[in-house]
Amino acid sequence: xxxxxxxxxxxxxxxxxxxxxxxxxxxxxxxxxxxxxxxxxxxxxxxxxxxxxxxxxxxxxxxxxxxxxxxxxxxxxxxxxxxxxxxxxxxxxxxxxxxxxxxxxxxxxxxxxxxxxxxxxxxxxxxxxxxxxxxxx
Amino acid sequence: xxxxxxxxxxxxxxxxxxxxxxxxxxxxxxxxxxxxxxxxxxxxxxxxxxxxxxxxxxxxxxxxxxxxxxxxxxxxxxxxxxxxxxxxxxxxxxxxxxxxxxxxxxxxxxxxxxxxxxxxxxxxxxxxxxxxxxxxxxxxxxxxxxxxxxxxxxxxxxxxxxxxxxxxxxxxxxxxxxxxxxxxxxxxxxxxxxxxxxxxxxxxxxxxxxxxxxxxxxxxxxxxxxxxxxxxxxxxxxxxxxxxxxxxxxxxxxxxxxxxxxxxxxxxxxxxxxxxxxxxxxxxxxxxxxxxxxxxxxxxxxxxxxxxxxxxxxxxxxxxxxxxxxxxxxxxxxxxxxxxxxxxxxxxxxxxxxxxxxxxxxxxxxxxxx
Ligand code: FES
Numbered sequence: 001x002x003x004x005x006x007x008x009x010x011x012x013x014x015x016x017x018x019x020x021x022x023x024x025x026x027x028x029x030x031x032x033x034x035x036x037x038x039x040x041x042x043x044x045x046x047x048x049x050x051x052x053x054x055x056x057x058x059x060x061x062x063x064x065x066x067x068x069x070x071x072x073x074x075x076x077x078x079x080x081x082x083x084x085x086x087x088x089x090x091x092x093x094x095x096x097x098x099x100x101x102x103x104x105x106x107x108x109x110x111x112x113x114x115x116x117x118x119x120x121x122x123x124x125x126x127x128x129x130x131x132x133x134x135x136x137x
Numbered sequence: 138x139x140x141x142x143x144x145x146x147x148x149x150x151x152x153x154x155x156x157x158x159x160x161x162x163x164x165x166x167x168x169x170x171x172x173x174x175x176x177x178x179x180x181x182x183x184x185x186x187x188x189x190x191x192x193x194x195x196x197x198x199x200x201x202x203x204x205x206x207x208x209x210x211x212x213x214x215x216x217x218x219x220x221x222x223x224x225x226x227x228x229x230x231x232x233x234x235x236x237x238x239x240x241x242x243x244x245x246x247x248x249x250x251x252x253x254x255x256x257x258x259x260x261x262x263x264x265x266x267x268x269x270x271x272x273x274x275x276x277x278x279x280x281x282x283x284x285x286x287x288x289x290x291x292x293x294x295x296x297x298x299x300x301x302x303x304x305x306x307x308x309x310x311x312x313x314x315x316x317x318x319x320x321x322x323x324x325x326x327x328x329x330x331x332x333x334x335x336x337x338x339x340x341x342x343x344x345x346x347x348x349x350x351x352x353x354x355x356x357x358x359x360x361x362x363x364x365x366x367x368x369x370x371x372x373x374x375x376x377x378x379x380x381x382x383x384x385x386x387x388x389x390x391x392x393x394x395x396x397x398x399x400x401x402x403x404x405x406x407x408x409x410x411x412x413x414x415x416x417x418x419x420x421x422x423x424x425x426x427x428x429x430x431x432x433x434x435x436x437x438x439x440x441x442x443x444x445x446x447x448x449x450x451x452x453x454x455x456x457x458x459x460x461x462x463x464x465x466x467x468x469x470x471x472x473x474x475x476x477x478x479x480x481x482x483x484x485x486x487x488x489x490x491x492x493x494x495x496x497x498x499x500x501x502x503x504x505x506x507x
Contacts, residue, residue: 046479052212078210080474082204 001136009108009131012036015073019051022137027104029133030055030087032074037087038104038135039076044092048080050101055087107134145358155491156239158498160438161342161466162232164243164273165222171272175264180257189261189348191251192289192317199344200351201360205472213470221470225276232469235278236477238503239500241280242309242466243269244342244395248285250313251346258287263297274306282500283311283340291324295331298475302335308502309338313345314367314397320374321381329383329390335505338391338436341374343367345377364473371397371454372405375435379409382422384430391501392435399437400445403457406431432459434504436501438466439493440475444482452483460489464498 006020012031019041020027027119028051041051057072076085077092084093090103113129159288166172173181193200205211207220213231222228233241245268250260262285269282278419284307286294294310310332318324320341332339344367350356351366352372371394378384378392409427417423423430437458444453455463467474481493499505 046476048210048476049212054211079205080472080476082472 003107004135004137005114005132006106006135007133009036009133012133013127015055016026017051017055020135022104024136025137026051027135029135030076032087036106036108036133038106039085039087039090040102040104043078043080044099044101045078045081045083048078050076050078050085052079053077054079058084058093068086102136104135107136108132109134141283143241155494156237157494158240158242159232159236159238159467159469159477160242160340160393160464160498161244161440161468162228162241163222163471164225164228164245164269165220165247165470166268166307167219168195171405172261172264174266174271174421175267176260179219179262181480183254183257187254188251189249189257192253192348193251193346200356201363203472204360209470210472210473210474214253215450225273228469229277232467233277236467238456239279239495240502242340242498243273243280243282243503244311244340245283246267246342248284248407250311251289251315252287253346254294255287255290259293260288262287266297266301270304270306281308281505282306283309284337285311286328288312288325289317289481290329291327295327298328298331298335298337305504307337307398308505309393312339312341312369314341314343314374315347315349315351317349319377319381321377321379321383323381326383326386330385333387334389336389338392338393338501340395340438341371343371343393343397367397368401375405375431376409376427376502379417379427379430380420380423382420384434385422385424386435390434393438393464394435395438395466395503396440398441398443399458399463400443400451400454401440402431402435402437402462403454406457408497436462436464436497439480440466440468441473442480446480449482460485460492461500463493464501465494 004022006029006046007018008033012018013030014031014033017028017030020029027038028041029036029038032112039050040048040114055073056077057077058075060068060069074087077088085101090101092099109132111132114132145420209221215227217224233236245265248265249258252258252261265285267293273280274282284298284301286297288294298310312506329339351363351370375394406428413427465477499507
């Protein structure tokens, strides 16, 4: 396990996302109301690029004709066949027991902390004035 | 479940340098003007004034909303703009090169088939055929064209097929499954006669505008029912082709069922064979069991492939049909695209893999034996 600086927290606005590479692995990072979450950019179904999916909410119906909409902005639909995933956990909605996409914790860390190490800043120069997104892998 | 190949061990055809065939690629026009070079002014004016409504109720466009805009992968929009499938350069980099496609069959949709005005339908289909030559097959020799025919006018369709009889860029005839009458109806026979004569298979792609609901039980409410209904619709079409004697009359004719699944084929064959034994005298022109015509003259493109659990059931279905019956297809750039590195999650022999990904296609499409 090592910690990788992947972006400044400013780079991904609320509701936004960014594709980064960590140890050769493509990770899609999402900003949900100021909290950051990372998902492997490869859908567990057939490998669709998750970062290009639609971010939406959860539509449920406890009974036919009764609709409930919740969790706006927290659900990702794969850009290919539309499987739905919980951005926070990577869990799928078509088969939550068995199918989840790999999720990676993303931490927001002040530049002052980072210059103390240990971390791996592959492409991001770190300065003490800013805050950074750090993925542990 | 122990037959399932994990993503990690799945052997990518592209990686193993095995070129693949794709039996269902959808080139799109960027706009109506793309067809103008081959469309008389008369028809351009006609479309401006009256549109080009299909043979269906008061609606323009497809009967059901799609699950993704333009029914396309969200990552398939060309960087230079335009609809998914409208840029050859992007199709090359995102699909043909990336997935090692050595033979790609173009099936243009929204190309005048099913347009209610018969002469306009014929004019649009012809423009589509010329556009395929000018914009696609002449620029990338991996791509082969389909003769798009205005199938509700079978005589005009047959003329269109014969027009390209000697053009090697055209390798199949394209129809849609939702015709006004069942596919085997004598109304369509001139199409089959011409196709058999020039040696092209007839591909029947899901969708179309016959004016009938997609299910025999009426108009369903949801897109998922239309998606599933394609399988039912093609079963009705295939049953009609067999029972009306199309395969009996043209034993060299090949049919390719496109984008409607294939796992239904064994069950349809078993049911037909059962009834044929008891009702043989009703259609004495059938010289053999329905399943034998299917095994002799019908192929299926794979996408969207059934994904049963356990996957071994898929093997059972293909085992009954024969590994020589399936033609791999992606449906690029559409949203229900099947990825060639992931789409066959069962253990297969090298021989089966080669047949599935290339050999069967080479045998079916005209002049592609290579
Ligand atoms: S690849 Fe993501 S839903 Fe199929």
